[in-house]
Amino acid sequence: MKVAVYARYSSDNQREASIADQFRMCRLRAEKEGWTVIEEYSDQAISGSSMIQRPGIQALIMDSARGRFDLILSEALDRISRDQEDIAGIFKRMTYAGVRMFTLSEGEISEMHIGLKGTMNALFLKDLADKTRRGQRGRVEAGKSGGGNSYGYDVVKKLDANGEPIRGDRTINPVQAEVIRRIFRDYAAGKSAKRIAAELNHNGVEAPSGGAWGFSTINGNRKRGNGILNNEMYIGKIVWNRQRFVKDPDTGKRQARPNPEEEWVVQEAPELRIIEDDLWNAAKERQKSIKHERRDDGKGVENHFRDRRRPKYLLSGLTRCGCCGGGYSMISAQLLGCSTRRNKGTCQNNTNIRRDALETRVLNALRHNLMQPELFQEFCDEFTREMNRLRMEGRASIDAAEAEIKKIERELDKLMKLILASGSDDAPTRMMKRMKELETRQRDLRAFLHEADKPPPLLHPNMAHHYRAQVEELYAALQEASEARRMEATDVLRSLVDEIVLTPDADSGKLRIEVRGDLAGILAISLERKKPAGGAGGSQFELVAGVGFEPTTFRL
Incomplete structure (x- = not known):
């Protein structure tokens, strides 16, 4: 009997030794039963309510489909998952693969365990969340922090008579408090959040995250109450339950949802005040005036949002700075520049490029220099052989x-x-x-x-000729006057380019342009498919278009 052992400890039990303990107990049981442990899988400090973000359980599922083992051994069913849907899905996959499930607590797992234990685990998670929220609300109503810590405050560590930690007490950090007052004074005086962030970085002031300041750290979101300018704790008010979090079932990530204002819990905490009312109100008035100016261009806020959903330009969101890794964005009506340098002042890359010039150079590279004929023919031959x-x-x-x-x-x-x-x-x-x-x-x-998956299509040996015809057609569509046809071609092109890295060249003073993309995706145009099956044939490549677009270099 070939056995795989799985162990996990969650974020509420930060004991790394727990993994070793679970492995040890499972190995002892396997030795007693005469089983052979061939692999051990684990996830550390990850909640059992999420399966998507757990690499250990994902590897276990993939290996079970390959027939690497006959049985999964774990300490208890809730180590594998606490989510009803996830545990039922895992059991279904294991049954299909002919793999049994066994735990030290429940014995051999059957449909009855999946139903009963899955329900009990789900109720446990809900009860735990309810108790946590009750505790947080009690602390807020007592004038203490409900959870986490805001910039400008230090956590007070004290113990009660029983030696248990007293949670929620905060005290003002005088150095950070002065930075907060500076931000409010500068903003009320007319400085933009970007300029304030750049000046703080220039002066070597550490941001809340420990890195460099960004304008979003200062501006935040008024509705959610985050960001330096919107934190009401700075005027001696603790606001709790402004939003709740729900887990996306597809990604496993938490998403914020606003709560109605009548459900908010607001508690006065005058001892935590950092900003006086006059300065706070001045900053709020300036926020309102800026918002009003943005509305005065004849478009509503909703229209602005819809405009941002579709990329405004051909390469919007794809350009990156080769020095700092930040984005390259529009710094004027025609010029692209490093966003990090503009917003934070921490990048030394001051080389800009015209948007239309960048688009022209990239399009010409994709059209003429995307591949050397002999290299692409070799790739097509290999790709065709592998797919077939x-x-x-x-x-x-x-x-x-x-x-x-x-x-x-x-x-x-x-x-x-x-x-x-x-x-x-x-x-x-x-x-x-x-x-x-x-x-x-x-x-x-x-x-x-x-x-069963459908077999990949049989590919024609002369795929390179089909590819070239498709690229020419794509290039022509990007030049058309028809908006619908051009946008369709833009979407296709953007799907083929992962990112464009712009790096200053010390010798020429110009930007070196590096285009990165998925060659299998480009080939898929001629297949009229989304993606070749499994990405076979070593599909990842990088196109390096040097200064002036010298002959292209490939890394296949």
Whole structure:
């Protein structure tokens, strides 16, 4: 019996030794049963309510599909998952792969365990969340912080009579408090958040995150009450329950949702005041005036949001600074520059480039210098061979299953005729048993055919010629006057480019442009598919377009 052991400890039990303890207990049980442990998987400091963000459980699931082991051994079912949907999905996958599940607490896992324990674990999580929120609310109503810490304050560490930590007490940090007052004074005096952030960085003032200041740290979001300019704790008010968090079932990440204002809990805490009312009100008035100016251009806020949803320019959001890794964005009507230098002042890259010049150079590179003919032909040959090999392998297993189904149908017909013609009493019983076995096998084969991935398409050997025709058509569509046709071509092109890195060249004083993308994605245009199956054939490449676009260099 080949066994895989899984262990996990959650963020509410920060004991790294817990993993070793779970592995040790599981190995002892495996030794007692005569099982062979071939692999150990673990997730550390990750909640059991999320499966997507747990690399250990994901690796376990993938290896089970490959038939690496026969049984999963864990301390308890809630170590594998506390989420009802996730644990049911894991059990279903293991059953399909022929892998049993066994825990030290529950023994061999069956459908009954999945239903009962899954419900109990879900109720445990809900009860834990409710108790946590009750505790936070109690602390806020007592004039203490509900959780986390704001810039400008230090956490007060004290113990009660029983030696338990007293949570929620804060005291003003005098150095950070002076930085907060400076930000409010500068903002009320007319300085922008970007300029304030740049000056703080220039003076070596450390940001709340420990790195460099950014304008979003200062501006924040007025509705959510975050950012330096919106934190009401600075005027001696603790506001709790402004928002709640829900987990996205697809990504496993938490998403903020605003709560109605009547559900907010507001508590006065005058001892935490840093900003006087006059200065706070001046900053709020300036925020309102800036918002009003943005509305006065004839468009509503909603229209601005819709405009931002679709990239305004061909390469919007794809350009990066090669010095700091920050974005390259519009710093004027025509020029692109390093966003980090502009917003934080911490990057030394002051080389700008015209947007239309960048687009022209990138398009010419994609059209003419994307590949050297001999290199691309070699890639196409290899890609075609690999895709066709995968197709033949996939087709072989499907053909074998279809052939076996036909053979079973013929044997079932033969058995039925024998049962009707038989005069013996026990012969029909034996033949009926055989028929049930064949029908079970037939159902399994049909289920396999239903779930089997379709083989990749058979590719034409002259794929390079098809590719070139598609690239020419794409380039022509980007030049068309038709807005719909041009936007469609823009979306296709953007899907092929991962990022464009702009790095100053010390010798020429110009920008070196490096275009990175997925060559398999480009090839998929001619296949009329979203993505080649499995990314076969070593699809990742980088196109390096040097100063003046000298001959292209490839890293295939």
